Amino acid sequence: MGRGGARDGAAAAPPWHSLPDEVLEHAFSFLPAAADRGAAAAVCHGWLGAERRSRRRLAVANCYAAAPRDAVDRFPSVRAAEVKGKPHFADFGLVPPAWGAEAAPWVAAAADGWPLLEELSFKRMVVTDECLEMIASSFRNFQVLRLVSCEGFSTAGLAAITEGCRNLRELDLQENYIEDCSSHWLSYFPESFTSLETLNFSCLEGEVNFAVLERLVSRCRNLKTLKLNNAIPLDKVASLLRKAPQLVELGTGKFSAEYHSDLFAKLEAAFAGCKSLRRLSGAWDAVPDYLPAFYCVCEGLTSLNLSYATVRGPELIKFISRCKNLQQLWVMDLIEDHGLAVVAGSCSKLQELRVFPSDPFGAGQVLLTERGLVDVSASCPMLESVLYFCGQMTNEALITIAKNRPNFTCFRLCILEPRTPDYVTRESLDAGFSAIVESCKGLRRLSVSGLLTDLVFKSIGANGNCLEMLSIAFAGNSDLGLHYILSGCKTLKKLEIRDCPFGNKPLLANAAKLETMRSLWMSSCSLTLGACRQLAEKMPRLTVEIMNDPGRTCPVESLPDDSPVETLYVYRTIAGPRSDTPDYVQIV
Amino acid sequence: QLVAGHWSTRWRNTYKGVTCKFSAASSFSHIFFLALARMSESELSVIKPESLKTYIWLQCFDGSIQQVEEEVAMFCPMICREIVKNGTGSSKNHAIALPERVNPSSLSLILDYCRFHQVPGRSNKERKSFDEKFVRIDTEKLCELTSAADSLQLKPLVDLTSRALARIIEGKTPEEIRDIFHLPDDLTEEEKLEPLKNINDDPRIRLLNRLYAKKRKELQERQKLKDIQVQQEQKDERSLDELLCFINGDGGSGGGKAGKNKKKNKRRKDPKNLPKADPEHVNKEEGACAVPCNAGAVNNISRAPCPSSDVQDDNEYPFEDGDLDDGLDPAMQEELDREVEDFARRLNSVWPERMHLGQERRIESQLIGGNGSLQRFSGFNHR
Numbered sequence: 001m002g003r004g005g006a007r008d009g010a011a012a013a014p015p016w017h018s019l020p021d022e023v024l025e026h027a028f029s030f031l032p033a034a035a036d037r038g039a040a041a042a043v044c045h046g047w048l049g050a051e052r053r054s055r056r057r058l059a060v061a062n063c064y065a066a067a068p069r070d071a072v073d074r075f076p077s078v079r080a081a082e083v084k085g086k087p088h089f090a091d092f093g094l095v096p097p098a099w100g101a102e103a104a105p106w107v108a109a110a111a112d113g114w115p116l117l118e119e120l121s122f123k124r125m126v127v128t129d130e131c132l133e134m135i136a137s138s139f140r141n142f143q144v145l146r147l148v149s150c151e152g153f154s155t156a157g158l159a160a161i162t163e164g165c166r167n168l169r170e171l172d173l174q175e176n177y178i179e180d181c182s183s184h185w186l187s188y189f190p191e192s193f194t195s196l197e198t199l200n201f202s203c204l205e206g207e208v209n210f211a212v213l214e215r216l217v218s219r220c221r222n223l224k225t226l227k228l229n230n231a232i233p234l235d236k237v238a239s240l241l242r243k244a245p246q247l248v249e250l251g252t253g254k255f256s257a258e259y260h261s262d263l264f265a266k267l268e269a270a271f272a273g274c275k276s277l278r279r280l281s282g283a284w285d286a287v288p289d290y291l292p293a294f295y296c297v298c299e300g301l302t303s304l305n306l307s308y309a310t311v312r313g314p315e316l317i318k319f320i321s322r323c324k325n326l327q328q329l330w331v332m333d334l335i336e337d338h339g340l341a342v343v344a345g346s347c348s349k350l351q352e353l354r355v356f357p358s359d360p361f362g363a364g365q366v367l368l369t370e371r372g373l374v375d376v377s378a379s380c381p382m383l384e385s386v387l388y389f390c391g392q393m394t395n396e397a398l399i400t401i402a403k404n405r406p407n408f409t410c411f412r413l414c415i416l417e418p419r420t421p422d423y424v425t426r427e428s429l430d431a432g433f434s435a436i437v438e439s440c441k442g443l444r445r446l447s448v449s450g451l452l453t454d455l456v457f458k459s460i461g462a463n464g465n466c467l468e469m470l471s472i473a474f475a476g477n478s479d480l481g482l483h484y485i486l487s488g489c490k491t492l493k494k495l496e497i498r499d500c501p502f503g504n505k506p507l508l509a510n511a512a513k514l515e516t517m518r519s520l521w522m523s524s525c526s527l528t529l530g531a532c533r534q535l536a537e538k539m540p541r542l543t544v545e546i547m548n549d550p551g552r553t554c555p556v557e558s559l560p561d562d563s564p565v566e567t568l569y570v571y572r573t574i575a576g577p578r579s580d581t582p583d584y585v586q587i588v
Numbered sequence: 589q590l591v592a593g594h595w596s597t598r599w600r601n602t603y604k605g606v607t608c609k610f611s612a613a614s615s616f617s618h619i620f621f622l623a624l625a626r627m628s629e630s631e632l633s634v635i636k637p638e639s640l641k642t643y644i645w646l647q648c649f650d651g652s653i654q655q656v657e658e659e660v661a662m663f664c665p666m667i668c669r670e671i672v673k674n675g676t677g678s679s680k681n682h683a684i685a686l687p688e689r690v691n692p693s694s695l696s697l698i699l700d701y702c703r704f705h706q707v708p709g710r711s712n713k714e715r716k717s718f719d720e721k722f723v724r725i726d727t728e729k730l731c732e733l734t735s736a737a738d739s740l741q742l743k744p745l746v747d748l749t750s751r752a753l754a755r756i757i758e759g760k761t762p763e764e765i766r767d768i769f770h771l772p773d774d775l776t777e778e779e780k781l782e783p784l785k786n787i788n789d790d791p792r793i794r795l796l797n798r799l800y801a802k803k804r805k806e807l808q809e810r811q812k813l814k815d816i817q818v819q820q821e822q823k824d825e826r827s828l829d830e831l832l833c834f835i836n837g838d839g840g841s842g843g844g845k846a847g848k849n850k851k852k853n854k855r856r857k858d859p860k861n862l863p864k865a866d867p868e869h870v871n872k873e874e875g876a877c878a879v880p881c882n883a884g885a886v887n888n889i890s891r892a893p894c895p896s897s898d899v900q901d902d903n904e905y906p907f908e909d910g911d912l913d914d915g916l917d918p919a920m921q922e923e924l925d926r927e928v929e930d931f932a933r934r935l936n937s938v939w940p941e942r943m944h945l946g947q948e949r950r951i952e953s954q955l956i957g958g959n960g961s962l963q964r965f966s967g968f969n970h971r
Contacts, residue, residue: 019731019734019735020689020735020738022738023734023735023738023746023750026738026746026747026750027734027750027751027753027754027757028754028757029750029754030750030751030753030754030755031754031757031758032758033758034905036754036757036758036759039757039760039761039762039765040757040762040765042762042775043762043765043766043769043771044766044771044772044773044774044775045772045774045775045776045779046771047771048775048779058905059905060905060906065905065906065907066905066906070906071905071906074905074906075905518907572907574906
């Protein structure tokens with residue numbers, strides 16, 4: 001069983017074919033995707049060396065897929081790294097605290113092996129103040145820190161960053177849980193510091209020293225993105241805007257001020273000066289009367305995030321209708337069908353729409369139905385990404401949407417009540433979702449909901465040829481559903497399932513598939529321990545984690561094969577089983 | 589521009605910043621010629637009749653000598669330095685010795701490049717058009733050219749040719765790339781497995797699976813031949829079969845059909861199926877961030893900028909070598925297919941007897957978790 005290549009008559013390659021390393025590295029620097037670099041690295045010994053030594057950006061989509069030291073050793077020249085931790089369903093509270101995903105080992109390895117690191121990004125990980133201190137002191141040219149949905153740190157850690165990172169360009173804190181130690185982290189930016197381009201502290205709960213913020217904004221002439229938190233009142237927003245009219249992206253924080261005409265005038269004047277503003281967001285318990293202050297920027301807006309804005313009614317719709325160049329719209333279902341109809345008519349360049357539920361457990365007073373989505377899909381030819389929460393849906397609507405928009409790449413429909421059928425025909429929504437996957441050949445992400453049988457999964461398995469992420473909840477009838485998915489969907493990477501009647505058989509039958517995927521999450525399905533054991537035994541390159549009631553004390557080894565498994569999380573790894581599992585997680 | 593005496597300066601070529609540095613104590617004639625190089629072609633032809641045109645001689649490693657107009661040669665920084673510092677190249681006997689990696693055909697191409705671009709009057713469009721055509725050569729020549737340009741330090745050409753090489757590599761599998769560039773398949777087993785190395789020292793199932801798949805392919809190609817070599821390989825195959833039986837467990841089927849995840853790269857090859865530029869898609873998809881468990885935290889839209897990662901997360905470290913197909917024994921595949929059909933038949937036969945509702949109730953009772961509550965799909969967190 002020799003290596004096939006050795007027999008292919010590969011005499012020493014003619015000298016003209018052996019490109020010197022610097023040439024290879026230079027050529028690789030023009031490759032658009034990491035996958036191309038991966039392919040190049042697998043070509044031959046010479047290319048492997050040239051590629052891995054010159055890799056500048058590294059994405060580790062599962063922090064447990066590889067050991068930090070291995071990553072750092074393999075790619076010594078990395079300047080920008082991104083690491084992700086907990087599974088996506090952690091966002092829904094399905095992952096108890098202290099699960100893992102600590103950033104510390106990664107920061108330590110980076111501090112050791114990547115002294116020239118410039119960018120670090122963590123998502124759904126536990127980042128401590130010590131991590132932040134280490135980052136601040138280890139990388140002399142550190143420029144970009146991005147923390148998304150992380151926890152474990154406080155404003156004291158932020159102070160270390162602002163004090164220590166002299167070349168910081170971006171401090172981007174998105175939806176983290178940050179403990180407020182009343183540390184004046186903002187004040188730690190030296191007076192001589194002017195390199196900031198992005199400052200996002202919207203998720204911070206506490207106060208910031210406004211005078212310090214104002215001075216910072218004034219002296220950082222390259223500031224493009226500023227996203228404030230709730231603590232900054234409306235009039236202060238106006239004065240900040242006057243200091244930074246070059247802003248491209250603004251997050252206003254809360255504004256629920258009562259209407260005052262002079263404040264309105266201030267805001268209007270401030271926005272009038274912002275000729276470059278393209279992206280707007282904010283938690284607006286907005287008094288609708290203030291919306292006209294934004295009118296002058298509407299025309300230029302490409303992105304509008306009102307997903308925390310409880311403003312509704314004609315003022316909202318009038319406001320959005322003026323945003324003729326909108327590409328991305330995130331809004332609450334308070335916009336209702338007639339609002340979306342206006343969006344459909346006004347925003348012809350719309351590419352991404354997200355509609356969030358204002359009252360997910362409520363009695364459904366909001367008039368948002370399938371109608372809104374149908375209208376938008378009909379009139380927005382560039383629409384390719386949708387996240388839509390609503391109370392009702394029909395197959396007909398889905399089929400129409402599929403026909404209107406075969407260019408969807410991301411389609412996530414969340415009907416609030418589980419197992420809701422087509423409200424007209426009372427049938428399952430199999431036909432509708434099948435139409436979506438059949439029509440949208442480039443679909444990469446799909447979330448299904450409503451009443452669904454195994455048949456929809458047959459369709460998804462057969463047609464989802466580009467599908468990379470699939471989310472399923474309260475759907476399917478039997479093992480067959482899961483089997484269709486795992487045996488189809490050639491490019492599937494992430495599969496997350498909850499509350500579906502899927503059992504052991506399809507899992508074992510498709511064990512090898514799991515090694516081609518990044519991860520599989522199954523909670524509240526019909527799995528038993530025996531199957532998990534078998535899976536772990538068959539597939540040594542997978543880590544099979546099970547989670548049961550935190551209260552349970554007996555070790556998993558003692559349990560019989562037919563014990564039910566509440567949550568299964570399986571992922572491929574080269575690092576072997578992790579050693580930081582909490583009590584309630586067992587690695588089989 | 590004609591300055592006599594001792595002086596030093598740095599000239600910057602208007603096109604792509606090629607720098608030609610030289611020091612004082614140059615002879616007047618050199619300065620004169622350099623100044624001429626900066627003049628337009630028309631000016632040159634007026635003040636420099638053919639008989640006065642200066643040529644530079646360049647010698648390749650193989651001994652062959654080429655002669656080229658001085659202004660063309662000067663476009664190349666390395667040659668420029670040789671002329672100015674060492675005074676070589678002005679006659680056939682004192683030809684400038686070029687680095688080994690510059691072969692005659694590459695040199696010709698390079699000189700063509702220089703000849704075109706050293707003319708200052710051309711528009712960007714013209715230059716771009718020339719460049720595009722210029723790199724439309726076979727891969728072997730392109731490699732040689734890139735190598736030569738690099739050793740001559742002609743940066744604009746190095747960039748141009750490197751980009752062209754990248755375009756060839758883009759979207760291809762390692763095997764395809766090896767074919768095109770005539771590269772040896774010399775990765776050691778450790779290196780091949782490096783992203784996949786198993787520190788627990790278990791049998792290298794993946795490598796074996798991969799070899800098995802390769803074997804199977806080779807077998808198919810040689811189906812007509814009934815020689816001993818095939819027999820031998822079949823023997824190997826049998827032992828792999830045994831291994832697969834072990835992997836796949838008690839007679840059950842092994843991986844699903846989709847175990848053969850045949851290169852996502854293949855999909856990328858076909859432009860018709862290409863989704864639009866990956867990075868843009870990354871940005872949008874990355875926007876899905878949730879409110880953390882403590883409600884009340886104010887959140888804004890999560891910005892996109894993922895350094896070309898997540899969804900470009902077409903492959904991600906450490907699993908970038910898309911070659912993850914575990915060949916499935918066709919016999920086992922058949923068995924699996926049969927099982928699935930059987931299953932489906934059984935399912936369909938009892939289907940009319942089942943009421944949706946009844947089944948739901950059954951499922952619902954299964955789903956009630958240990959703590960007695962029915963979990964809802966709490967969508968509102970799902971930013």
